Amino acid sequence: MGRRSARPKVETTLADACGAGSPLWAPWRSAYITRARRGQERCIFCVSHLSAAARRRRFILCADKIYLVMLNRYPYNAGHLLVAPRRHVSSPELLGREERSALAEAVTGAVVRLRAALHPAGFNLGANLGQAAGAGFAGHLHWHIVPRFAGDANFMPAVAGIRVISQHLAETFRVLAPRFAGSDGPIS
Numbered sequence: 001m002g003r004r005s006a007r008p009k010v011e012t013t014l015a016d017a018c019g020a021g022s023p024l025w026a027p028w029r030s031a032y033i034t035r036a037r038r039g040q041e042r043c044i045f046c047v048s049h050l051s052a053a054a055r056r057r058r059f060i061l062c063a064d065k066i067y068l069v070m071l072n073r074y075p076y077n078a079g080h081l082l083v084a085p086r087r088h089v090s091s092p093e094l095l096g097r098e099e100r101s102a103l104a105e106a107v108t109g110a111v112v113r114l115r116a117a118l119h120p121a122g123f124n125l126g127a128n129l130g131q132a133a134g135a136g137f138a139g140h141l142h143w144h145i146v147p148r149f150a151g152d153a154n155f156m157p158a159v160a161g162i163r164v165i166s167q168h169l170a171e172t173f174r175v176l177a178p179r180f181a182g183s184d185g186p187i188s
């Protein structure tokens with residue numbers, strides 16, 4: 001019997017994208033994860049009274065009284081969004097029915113807008129509950145929306161670098177912001 005040749009991995013699960021198999025190589029995340037777990041990072045989701053300039057600085061695409069949508073500053077991939085409730089809660093069962101419903105709509109809306117703006121081939125969607133599951137900010141529930149592109153697991157190492165990523169974030173924000181225009185309410 002001949003040797004079986006190694007089969008290339010053609011599918012990536014959310015767990016893979018978030019570190020379990022690491023086909024998406026995102027070394028810039030390690031320092032941030034370490035700081036967040038030591039409690040050295042303020043909660044990035046608890047924000048109030050943001051000016052338009054501050055929102056651009058924080059890459060917040062939309063926010064209303066129930067949820068906000070922002071670019072992940074330490075992305076797994078181009079267009080990686082985070083959707084979080086405004087309330088600092090750690091798990092979905094701590095949300096009210098209205099919040100759960102609004103957040104589900106927000107996740108769906110983010111997928112629709114990313115599809116229209118970036119034309120990804122697929123998505124990884126999900127949330128990590130607790131540090132054991134890989135959450136950087138375990139105290140504040142948030143959903144990851146990670147667009148996937150053909151060949152992205154090979155592409156990202158070639159462009160890795162904090163400077164490149166920060167330029168990419170500003171450009172991604174510029175592309176996505178109009179898609180979210182008018183979808184938010186006043187930040188309180």
Ligand SMILES: [Zn+2]
Binds near residue numbers: 043044088089139140
């Ligand atoms: Zn918070």
